Amino acid sequence: MKSTIPDTGVPITPPAGNGGDRQENRHEASLHGEILLRLRDYVVEGNIPEGARVPERRLCEMLGISRTPLREALKVLAAEGLIELLPNRGARVRQLSQRDLEELFDVMAGLESLAGRLACEAITDAEITAIEQLHYEMYGHYLHRDMHGYFQTNQRIHESIVAAARNETLKIAYANFAGRIRRVRYSANFARKRQRWAEAMREHESILDALRRRAGSELSDILFQHLRNKRTAAIEHLTEPQEDAPASA
C-alpha cells in the first residue's frame, strides 16, 4: 500500500473565496453554496491527491465551518462526479481510469460538436470576427511556441463557440464536464506533441471555415473529430508521460 495519505497530506490552504460565479445558479448567498464553489475549485485545481482520503473534520477546520454545510457540498460534488462518497468511509477524490477519461473526452466532443451545430444557427458576424481574432492570437502563440498562451487562447475559442450556441443548459453541462477533465489536466498537461500541435492548428482553420459558412452539420463533424484527436493525444501522453518537459509548478 502506497500510503493512506498522512494527516498532513492535505495542505491547509483555503482556496480563498473565488471571484466570479462559475456555473451554479445563485448559491453564493448561503454558506453551503459558498463552500460548494470553494471546494469545487479546490478539487478541480488538484489540491487534493487522487483517491486521497479527506476527513470531513479537517476540511471543516480548513474552511472554518461546521460539518453540516460541508456534507451538503460534498453530496453535490459527488453528484457532479468530482468526488465519490464511499458509505461510512468518507469522501475520496474520484480516480479517473483511462476508460473514464476516454468517455469524458467523447462526451465533451459530443457537446462541442453540438455547440458548433447550434452556433451556426445563431452566430453573428461580430462573434465570428472575435473568434477569428482569437484564432490569429493563438496562431501567434503557436509560432512563438508559447504553450501556455496557446492553450489559454484555445480554450477561449472553444468557450466562444459554446457561448455562440445560445444554450445555457449546454453551457452548464459543458462547464461541468470540463471541470472533471481539468482536474486531470492540472496534474499532467498533455497534448504537447509537435506533430499534434500543427495538426490542431489546421483543424482549427477548418473549424473557422465551416463556422464562416454556417455549415452546421459539417462543423459538427469537424469539432467531433478535433476533440477525438485531442483525446487520442491526451491518452497517449498519460500512458507514457514526460514527453516534452515537466514544467510543473
Added chain:
Amino acid sequence: MKSTIPDTGVPITPPAGNGGDRQENRHEASLHGEILLRLRDYVVEGNIPEGARVPERRLCEMLGISRTPLREALKVLAAEGLIELLPNRGARVRQLSQRDLEELFDVMAGLESLAGRLACEAITDAEITAIEQLHYEMYGHYLHRDMHGYFQTNQRIHESIVAAARNETLKIAYANFAGRIRRVRYSANFARKRQRWAEAMREHESILDALRRRAGSELSDILFQHLRNKRTAAIEHLTEPQEDAPASA
C-alpha cells in the same frame, strides 16, 4: 396568484422504494441516498405541482426521516436541475420555461447524436438486429394507433442506441436530462400529431439504415434532426394544448 399549495396539497404517498438502480453510483446504502432516489422519482413522476412550495417538514414526515438527510438530497436534486433552492425560502419544483425546454431538447439531441456516432464504432450485428426488432414492434404500434406502446418502444430504441455507444458517462448524462424532460412529459404527453407521427417513422427508418451501414457522421445528423423535429412538435403542443385528447389519469 393561483395558490401556494395548501398544507394538504402534497399527498402523503411515499414513492415506495424503487426497484432498480437509476443512475447514481451506489447511494442506495445510506439513508440520504435512498431518499435521493425516492425523491427524484417522486419529482420526476410529477407528484409535486410545478413551482409548488414544499416545506421540508412535510417531506420529512412523508419519508419518515429527519431534515438532515432530506436537505442533503435536496441539494443534489437542485444540482441536477430538477428543483431550485431559493435562499431562505425553501425548495420549489423547477419551472421549465419554453426556452428551457428548447434548450433541454437540443442538448438531448446532441447527446443522442453523439450516441449514434459512437454506436457506429462499436455496435454488434446482434444489437442492430435487436433494434430492428424494436423498430418492427414500434411499427406495429404505429399501425394499431397504439400511442402508449409506440412511445414506450420508441424510448427503448433510443436507449438501445445510447447503450450501444458503450459510454457510461454519456448514459448517465443522458438519463439525467431525460429525467428533467420526463417531468414535463408526465403532465402533457405531446407529439401526438398524426403527420408528425408518420414523419417520425420515416426518420426512424433512416436511423436504422445509417446504423446498419455504420455511417456515424450521417447517423449523427439524422438523430439530431430527428430530435429537433420532436422538439418542434413538443413545443407546439405545449403552446396550444389539447390537440388530441387529455388522457390525464
Added chain:
DNA sequence: AGGACAAAGAATGAATGCAAAATAGCCAAC
C-alpha cells in the same frame, strides 16, 4: 375602509450531540 407597521408564528440555515460503523492499536497465541 385601506394601507402600513409590528409582533408572533413558522420555516430555513447552520451547529452540536449522539449512536453506529470503521480504523488503528495492542496483546496474546501459534
Added chain:
DNA sequence: GTTGGCTATTTTGCATTCATTCTTTGTCCT
C-alpha cells in the same frame, strides 16, 4: 516473527437544537 482477535479511538451518519429570516396576522393610523 507473524497472525488472529479484541479493545479504544476516530469518523461517519443522522437527529436534535439554536439562531436567523421569512411569513402571517393583528392592530393602529390616515
